[in-house]
Amino acid sequence: MKEIDARGLACPAPVLHTKATLDQEKPAGVRVLVDNAASQENVKRFLESQGFATVLERSAGDFVVVGRCGAAPAPAGQPAARPAAESNKIMVMCATDRIGFGDDHLGVKLMVNFLRTLKEMGPELWRLVFVNNGVKLAVDGSEVLEELKAYERAGLKILVCGTCLTHFNLLERKQVGETTNMLDIVTAMQLADKVVNL
Amino acid sequence: MCGIHIPTDENVLVGLERADDAGVYRVSATLALIQTVDFFTPVVDDPYWFGQIAAANALSDVYAMGGVPKTAMNLVAFPVKEMDLSILRRIIQGGLDKMSEAGVVLVGGHSIEDKELKYGLAVTGFVHPDRVLTKKNLVPGDRLVLTKPLGTGIINTAVKAGMAPPELAEKVMRLMAALNRKACEAMARFDVHACTDVTGFGLLGHLAEMVSGSGAGVRLFAKQVPVFPEALGYAAMGLIPAGAHKNREFREAMVAFHDAVDRPLRDVLFDPQTSGGLLISVGAAQAGELLKALGDAGVAPSAEIGEVLPGPEEKIRVE
Numbered sequence: 001m002k003e004i005d006a007r008g009l010a011c012p013a014p015v016l017h018t019k020a021t022l023d024q025e026k027p028a029g030v031r032v033l034v035d036n037a038a039s040q041e042n043v044k045r046f047l048e049s050q051g052f053a054t055v056l057e058r059s060a061g062d063f064v065v066v067g068r069c070g071a072a073p074a075p076a077g078q079p080a081a082r083p084a085a086e087s088n089k090i091m092v093m094c095a096t097d098r099i100g101f102g103d104d105h106l107g108v109k110l111m112v113n114f115l116r117t118l119k120e121m122g123p124e125l126w127r128l129v130f131v132n133n134g135v136k137l138a139v140d141g142s143e144v145l146e147e148l149k150a151y152e153r154a155g156l157k158i159l160v161c162g163t164c165l166t167h168f169n170l171l172e173r174k175q176v177g178e179t180t181n182m183l184d185i186v187t188a189m190q191l192a193d194k195v196v197n198l
Numbered sequence: 199m200c201g202i203h204i205p206t207d208e209n210v211l212v213g214l215e216r217a218d219d220a221g222v223y224r225v226s227a228t229l230a231l232i233q234t235v236d237f238f239t240p241v242v243d244d245p246y247w248f249g250q251i252a253a254a255n256a257l258s259d260v261y262a263m264g265g266v267p268k269t270a271m272n273l274v275a276f277p278v279k280e281m282d283l284s285i286l287r288r289i290i291q292g293g294l295d296k297m298s299e300a301g302v303v304l305v306g307g308h309s310i311e312d313k314e315l316k317y318g319l320a321v322t323g324f325v326h327p328d329r330v331l332t333k334k335n336l337v338p339g340d341r342l343v344l345t346k347p348l349g350t351g352i353i354n355t356a357v358k359a360g361m362a363p364p365e366l367a368e369k370v371m372r373l374m375a376a377l378n379r380k381a382c383e384a385m386a387r388f389d390v391h392a393c394t395d396v397t398g399f400g401l402l403g404h405l406a407e408m409v410s411g412s413g414a415g416v417r418l419f420a421k422q423v424p425v426f427p428e429a430l431g432y433a434a435m436g437l438i439p440a441g442a443h444k445n446r447e448f449r450e451a452m453v454a455f456h457d458a459v460d461r462p463l464r465d466v467l468f469d470p471q472t473s474g475g476l477l478i479s480v481g482a483a484q485a486g487e488l489l490k491a492l493g494d495a496g497v498a499p500s501a502e503i504g505e506v507l508p509g510p511e512e513k514i515r516v517e
Contacts, residue, residue, distance in 0.1 A: 011440050184454045
């Protein structure tokens with residue numbers, strides 16, 4: 001894996017740096033370090049335009065883009081990259097961070113297990129939406145963060161309610177998914193073939 | 199300015215609390231002053247073009263309020279020890295030529311020494327107090343018209359990266375230097391309810407300002423928005439100014455994109471513009487005639503890009 005250090009450079013320099021390395025060395029994989037989110041996003045787009053599959057990471061204050069040439073082989077235990085389902089689109093909406101009533105401790109465990117098992121739906125799983133207390137599953141410290149990130153990498157669109165993040169003062173701590181609004185959620189419900197509410 | 203008390207008086211028609219394109223002060227029952235100031239660091243390498251663009255950009259705020267610019271003052275920050283004064287002369291000449299095109303007279307200015315070159319204008323314009331156009335008057339049923347194509351921020355980034363051909367760079371330079379004067383004159387004859395100019399926040403950022411507090415919503419027809427096609431290609435490659443990402447993060451909670459609107463187009467809709475076009479909200483019955491008038495005045499490619507809806511409030515649906 002070729003490492004490119006583009007920290008301290010402003011847009012569009014990190015993209016040009018990455019392009020130069022790709023042009024000259026044609027590496028199968030790159031790890032690009034930048035120091036701001038905008039450059040990270042730009043390098044990700046550039047690598048994807050060149051046929052790389054990308055993963056975004058944070059490392060000690062730096063922003064990292066890891067790119068692998070060709071379709072990325074799905075890491076073990078993670079859902080494989082898949083085309084958007086066209087036959088049956090299932091939207092799962094989590095309005096809570098635990099399943100059911102009774103024992104809260106058990107409820108939390110069940111939710112973690114549910115989200116880990118959700119990949120068994122396969123390509124029909126189309127949207128995963130978090131609202132109200134559910135947004136806490138998408139912020140740092142969440143037990144299922146890695147699983148959710150793996151879903152996102154595999155192409156699942158995860159929507160996280162912006163009003164709810166703001167309400168809980170968690171906007172800065174969101175780690176996965178797109179910040180969304182009620183109109184997006186309602187539109188998704190309309191387009192989905194099946195909506196599962198938790 | 200949060201937390202600072204700003205005194206006002208009854209003749210302040212548009213002040214700081216409105217955060218509009220310019221301030222407006224009533225002098226008499228038939229005359230109000232429009233005042234605005236804008237300056238920035240070079241967006242192009244050629245000093246003469248930079249002067250024109252900076253002037254067109256500063257004058258634009260007066261046009262966006264529906265006014266006529268009358269006088270201007272130069273604002274200059276110049277690294278006099280490192281740069282030849284002939285560069286400054288070219289910049290000021292560019293600004294002056296743009297002012298004469300606008301029928302504006304230069305009445306003064308101020309310059310300071312600075313490590314980084316900056317140029318712009320403080321502009322004063324006239325408007326009838328009853329004809330002031332602000333951002334905040336969208337009426338459900340209105341049509342939205344944009345008078346310049348988008349993508350200048352992305353293309354300037356590609357120019358900086360050495361990846362845009364010189365012909366394209368020049369085309370974009372001419373567009374940024376084009377005054378919004380004709381667009382303003384054309385819209386004066388119609389039932390225009392609100393107007394702003396598209397600059398640093400990008401089309402969606404400025405539209406978000408218009409829709410905030412309006413009690414209305416907006417539907418944008420993404421495919422009808424005039425854009426430089428090259429900008430879509432550069433955006434797909436990640437040649438995107440940091441400002442576009444900031445604009446998106448700031449406003450994405452107000453915007454719902456249809457799945458068919460692909461990522462490069464979304465980036466262009468958030469792309470910060472320098473001296474962009476006017477964004478006009480006009481009564482539906484007159485939208486066609488306004489477009490024709492803009493076309494006749496040579497303001498091209500203007501286009502109808504969306505409509506104002508009764509709701510959902512403060513949301514922009516991009517289709």
